[in-house]
Amino acid sequence: MKKTTLTFVLTFTASAVFAQNASQVQKLFEAGEYQRVVDAAQPDAEADRVLDSVAHTSPAELMEARLRIEPALAELIVTNATPADFERMETCLDKAERGATLDEFELWDAALHQAIATATHNRFVIRVLDMVTAVRQQAEWGKLKDRIVTPERRIKYQEEHRNIVRALKERDAERARAFIIDHLQHARRNLFGF
Numbered sequence: 001m002k003k004t005t006l007t008f009v010l011t012f013t014a015s016a017v018f019a020q021n022a023s024q025v026q027k028l029f030e031a032g033e034y035q036r037v038v039d040a041a042q043p044d045a046e047a048d049r050v051l052d053s054v055a056h057t058s059p060a061e062l063m064e065a066r067l068r069i070e071p072a073l074a075e076l077i078v079t080n081a082t083p084a085d086f087e088r089m090e091t092c093l094d095k096a097e098r099g100a101t102l103d104e105f106e107l108w109d110a111a112l113h114q115a116i117a118t119a120t121h122n123r124f125v126i127r128v129l130d131m132v133t134a135v136r137q138q139a140e141w142g143k144l145k146d147r148i149v150t151p152e153r154r155i156k157y158q159e160e161h162r163n164i165v166r167a168l169k170e171r172d173a174e175r176a177r178a179f180i181i182d183h184l185q186h187a188r189r190n191l192f193g194f
Contacts, residue, residue: 057135059144063188066132070184074176076120077168085119089165097158102149110136112161119168148190160186 077085092115096108110133117129135141149157160183167176188194 054131054135055138057138059135059141059191062132062135062141063184063191067181067184067188069128069132071177071180073116073120073125074168074173074180076122076125077116078171078173078176080121081119081168085115086165086169088115089119089168093158093161093165096161102146102154105149105154106145109157109161116164116168144191153190156186157183 089112092108092112096105096112099105099108113129113133113136117126120126160179164176164179164183167179
């Protein structure tokens with residue numbers, strides 16, 4: 001099976017992109033938001049392996065892992081991120097906030113997560129976060145998000161994302177770490193009630 005991957009200007013990974021709604025991605029591509037990269041040689045076996053490896057991960061397992069992994073990213077990002085990395089994060093924040101629909105918000109939210117992963121400049125961490133993205137694209141996760149992401153919660157998530165990125169840009173790892181923990185705990189409460 002041949003797959004076409006799309007690379008976001010901030011180097012979206014195949015596992016994140018091909019799991020997106022194809023019509024939304026096509027619209028963004030046509031609007032010049034994506035650069036098209038066609039892998040004509042062979043299917044993306046690596047992306048398939050990532051998806052297969054997380055196929056049976058529950059949303060609760062994912063949140064547990066994220067609460068332990070993502071706060072640790074703050075120090076890597078504060079140490080390694082470039083001005084271009086922060087510019088990509090800001091672009092994702094702006095586009096998520098302007099998203100007219102939940103699907104548009106989710107698309108740019110995923111792009112923000114990818115930008116944050118990329119800003120670590122650590123290939124191993126990026127691959128681990130590719131698995132997080134793959135789980136977040138599963139149908140079960142999508143059903144939960146559809147149920148719990150109200151307009152009010154979306155605004156709150158956007159504020160939390162702004163706080164995280166602001167602290168990272170200010171190279172304040174401890175504050176960024178605290179904001180990440182608060183954001184993930186808020187999301188967990190919304191998803192699972194605890």
